[in-house]
Amino acid sequence: MINLTIVWIAIPLLLGFIISLTPKLGKYLALFGSLISVIYSLQILFNNINLSFQLLDNFGVTFRVDSLSGYFILTNAIVTTAVIIYCWQQEKTAFFYGQIILLHTSLNSAFITTDFITLYVALEVIGMIAFTLIVYPRTDRSLWIGLRYLFISSIVMLFYLGGSILVYKANNSFYFEGLKNSPPEAFVLIFLGLLVKGGIFISGLWLPLTHAESESPVSALLSGIVVKASILPLIRCAEISEDIDFIIRLLGVGTAILGVFYALLEKDIKRMFAFSTISQLGFILASPSVGGFYALTHGLAKCTLFLTAGYLPTRNLSELKKNGINTSIWIPLSLASISMIGFPFFSSFEAKVLTIDNLLSWQVIPMNIVAIGTTIYFFQLILLPHKSEKDRKISFNLLLAVTLLIFMLLSTNIIYYEAYILINIIKALIIVLLGFLFYRFILRKIVINVPRILEEFDNIVGFLTLMCILLYGVLLMVNSPLL
Amino acid sequence: MVLEVFILLTIMCGFFGVIFKENLIMKTISMDIMSTGVATYFVLVASRHGLFTPILTEKIVNYADPVPQAVILTAIVIGFSTLALILVTIMKLAKNNPTLETREIEKNNT
Numbered sequence: 001m002i003n004l005t006i007v008w009i010a011i012p013l014l015l016g017f018i019i020s021l022t023p024k025l026g027k028y029l030a031l032f033g034s035l036i037s038v039i040y041s042l043q044i045l046f047n048n049i050n051l052s053f054q055l056l057d058n059f060g061v062t063f064r065v066d067s068l069s070g071y072f073i074l075t076n077a078i079v080t081t082a083v084i085i086y087c088w089q090q091e092k093t094a095f096f097y098g099q100i101i102l103l104h105t106s107l108n109s110a111f112i113t114t115d116f117i118t119l120y121v122a123l124e125v126i127g128m129i130a131f132t133l134i135v136y137p138r139t140d141r142s143l144w145i146g147l148r149y150l151f152i153s154s155i156v157m158l159f160y161l162g163g164s165i166l167v168y169k170a171n172n173s174f175y176f177e178g179l180k181n182s183p184p185e186a187f188v189l190i191f192l193g194l195l196v197k198g199g200i201f202i203s204g205l206w207l208p209l210t211h212a213e214s215e216s217p218v219s220a221l222l223s224g225i226v227v228k229a230s231i232l233p234l235i236r237c238a239e240i241s242e243d244i245d246f247i248i249r250l251l252g253v254g255t256a257i258l259g260v261f262y263a264l265l266e267k268d269i270k271r272m273f274a275f276s277t278i279s280q281l282g283f284i285l286a287s288p289s290v291g292g293f294y295a296l297t298h299g300l301a302k303c304t305l306f307l308t309a310g311y312l313p314t315r316n317l318s319e320l321k322k323n324g325i326n327t328s329i330w331i332p333l334s335l336a337s338i339s340m341i342g343f344p345f346f347s348s349f350e351a352k353v354l355t356i357d358n359l360l361s362w363q364v365i366p367m368n369i370v371a372i373g374t375t376i377y378f379f380q381l382i383l384l385p386h387k388s389e390k391d392r393k394i395s396f397n398l399l400l401a402v403t404l405l406i407f408m409l410l411s412t413n414i415i416y417y418e419a420y421i422l423i424n425i426i427k428a429l430i431i432v433l434l435g436f437l438f439y440r441f442i443l444r445k446i447v448i449n450v451p452r453i454l455e456e457f458d459n460i461v462g463f464l465t466l467m468c469i470l471l472y473g474v475l476l477m478v479n480s481p482l483l
Numbered sequence: 484m485v486l487e488v489f490i491l492l493t494i495m496c497g498f499f500g501v502i503f504k505e506n507l508i509m510k511t512i513s514m515d516i517m518s519t520g521v522a523t524y525f526v527l528v529a530s531r532h533g534l535f536t537p538i539l540t541e542k543i544v545n546y547a548d549p550v551p552q553a554v555i556l557t558a559i560v561i562g563f564s565t566l567a568l569i570l571v572t573i574m575k576l577a578k579n580n581p582t583l584e585t586r587e588i589e590k591n592n593t
Contacts, residue, residue: 036550059550117554125559131568140579144592146574147507154565155501157516158521161558165551169528174554209593452593457585461502 002053005112007064012105016098023094024055030097031084034104037077044070045415062175071292072111072225072232075299076409079224080104082319083217084402086307089397096136103129103221110229115174116164116190119233120157120280123197126229127153134210135220141406145213148457154205155461160193178231179240184479186242188471191234192464198230200285201255203467204278206460208262211274218312219270224303228295231284238288243478248285250474253366256282260373265450269315272377273305276340277372279370286367287358293415294355297339297348300412304336304405311398317380326383328394332402337378339409342371342430344425347412352428353419368431375435376443383439395456486527488591507573507583511566518562525555 012033019026034116043049046065047425052064080100087096103126110122127150135146164174166186180185192203199207207227211219238245259279266272280298309327313319325333342352352371359367453459497520500513529552533545573583580588 117557121561124565128568129564136573140576141592143572143576144588147569147576149564150569150572151501151514154562154569155498155517156560158494158514158517162521164526165528165554167530169553213593272530332553358536420514456589458502465499 001051001065001128005038005051006055006064007051008036009105009109009112011036012108016102016105017102018093019098019384026094026097027084027088030101031081031167032311033101034077036086037073037104037108038081041074041077043071047072059173062114063112063116065112068235069111069232069290072228073108075228075296076104076107076111076225078405079221079299079303082303082307082405083221085404085468086397086401089216089395096133099129099132100221103133103226107225107229111232114176114236116160116167117174118165123160123193123229124154124157125464126226127157127197130222130226133221134214136218137215141213144426145210145257149206149210151457156193156196157190159464163187163191163193164433167250176236179237179244182357184472184475187475188468189235191247191471192467194230194234194237195251195467196464197227198234199227199281199389200234201251201258201470202463202466203452204255204281205455205459205463207278208271208274209455211277211306212268212270212315219273220303220306221311223274223306223350223436224299226468227277227281228284229287231281231295234285235288235291237455240436243475245288247471247474247479248288249360249363252285252288252441253363254282255279256286256370257366258282260370260377262450263377264373265448267310267449268318268379269317269320270306270309272317273302273309276317276377277302279374280340282370283352283355283367286363287355290358293347294351296412297346297351297409300405300454301336301339302347302407303339303350304332304339304402305343307398307401307405308333308336311394320384321380327386327388328399330384330386332398332406334382335406337381339406341375341378341435342428343432344420344428345413346409347415348409349424349428350413350416350419353424354416370432371431372438375432376439379436379439380443380483487524490520490524490527493517493523496520505584505586507576507585508587510585511569511573515562515566518559522555522559524550525558 015029015033019029043063048067050066055061056467084097106122106125106129110119110126113119113122131146133149134149135142163186166189167182168174170182170186196203211223214222234248238248256279259282261276261277262280263272266275284294284298287320289301308329312320312325339348341347342348356367494517497517500516501510504510504513529548534548535544535546537546537549544577576588577583580591
């Protein structure tokens with residue numbers, strides 16, 4: 001299995017370079033690479049493999065493959081496959097496919113590593129490739145969005161690097177476990193890096209603009225899987241000690257509330273999806289021990305939403321409500337929305353039940369409110385007026401990609417079918433009903449424009465200092481001898 | 484301790500440069516100063532037990548820790564390639580935004 005893992009990481013890397021040599025085979029090779037990952041991750045999940053190993057000597061690279069990383073790898077594989085299928089007929093160059101497959105494998109290596117330096121290298125590579133994908137259209141706008149992303153991520157990775165050397169100083173190793181014996185500065189710096197890269201809480205305000213302004217397939221990749229590269233390490237850190245677990249749960253609740261608040265007031269459909277990503281990342285972190293399954297269902301549904309949004313006539317929600325959309329686009333859009341709100345029959349329902357069952361008592365009320373909030377803003381999409389237009393045909397590739405994603409959303413129901421008991425179904429239906437009522441009688445009537453000043457570049461960099469102070473504060477609160 | 488304070492000052496200098504400088508090139512240089520500070524800290528940590536090159540000799544000496552040095556070498560290479568990407572993008576942006584002021588570019592492109 002160890003050899004298999006190494007081969008599985010190495011093959012897509014090689015494919016990435018072969019694609020540059022044989023541009024015509026680009027999309028076939030990329031598809032092949034992502035299908036290998038599908039098989040590998042299913043192998044892990046079905047056989048319940050739990051494997052740790054180290055390459056080279058004492059200070060070598062360490063890996064851990066278990067069901068948690070299995071969920072993330074499966075998400076990565078399916079999202080990448082769907083995006084490649086979506087782009088099949090578009091005139092993308094071989095460079096684009098090469099970047100996608102390199103992104104795929106560097107994400108995989110970020111998911112299985114357990115030391116800070118390998119993670120650092122993986123995250124930096126992911127940041128750079130995401131940058132090249134964002135600036136692929138080469139317009140001024142895309143260049144600026146990409147530059148902003150690269151700038152912020154390289155600044156926070158410098159902080160992260162400072163934190164990891166503090167861990168080394170205390171433990172003589174870079175393993176995640178070392179965080180327990182390290183000084184608080186190490187914790188603050190490393191978490192600052194991971195939280196900003198993952199788009200958590202106020203430091204995640206760079207995310208909406210980046211995800212909304214990129215092309216649809218790139219947005220789908222970014223929202224579906226790239227942000228999760230630093231969520232998995234956070235989950236692994238939560239396993240180390242109870243204090244860290246508490247802090248991550250706290251940040252999770254804060255993120256979920258922040259994201260839902262913005263998403264409710266947003267009038268641009270792609271920005272709404274991006275804010276919804278922030279709020280759903282909060283859900284993953286709110287109960288880190290079972291976050292893998294939630295990440296899987298969220299990644300699939302969000303990828304469907306972003307891919308479909310590429311075929312909408314406009315991004316303005318109020319125009320869409322007035323003019324209506326084509327039924328063949330409305331169907332995948334509303335199916336993915338129903339999945340996002342955790343309606344029974346979709347595996348998101350199981351993931352939500354699993355998450356809510358594992359919450360601590362103080363988290364239950366805010367997270368249920370967030371669940372209702374999610375329902376409210378997704379009802380906007382489900383209730384969009386729609387009519388079938390014969391002349392405007394939907395692209396076959398979109399159909400194929402979306403079918404794959406929704407099929408996976410339905411078939412992953414086998415993971416935790418114990419969730420289907422009467423009380424859970426009634427709870428989910430009550431949340432949906434409350435969301436519908438709130439939407440029908442309240443949200444439709446209010447129009448508030450939220451200023452975007454907080455999303456300016458300087459302010460986002462400034463937020464890093466705030467985030468530092470916040471993390472120190474929380475750490476002091478947790479370790480305080482008075483409590 | 485004194486050295487650590489200087490390193491912290493370097494990093495802070497770079498960080499506040501990124502926030503307060505208007506021009507994109509100045510921001511990039513500030514970021515590079517930050518990364519210099521971090522790299523220096525790695526070197527300082529590596530030398531905490533000794534300064535000699537870690538090569539096996541007959542005399543027993545206090546040698547520097549090679550692990551942080553190896554790691555920071557990787558990080559410097561990564562930082563260098565990121566810098567290259569950033570500078571190319573700035574060159575492209577400079578065609579339509581010759582002043583390279585972030586506020587202006589932001590106003591035109593968001």
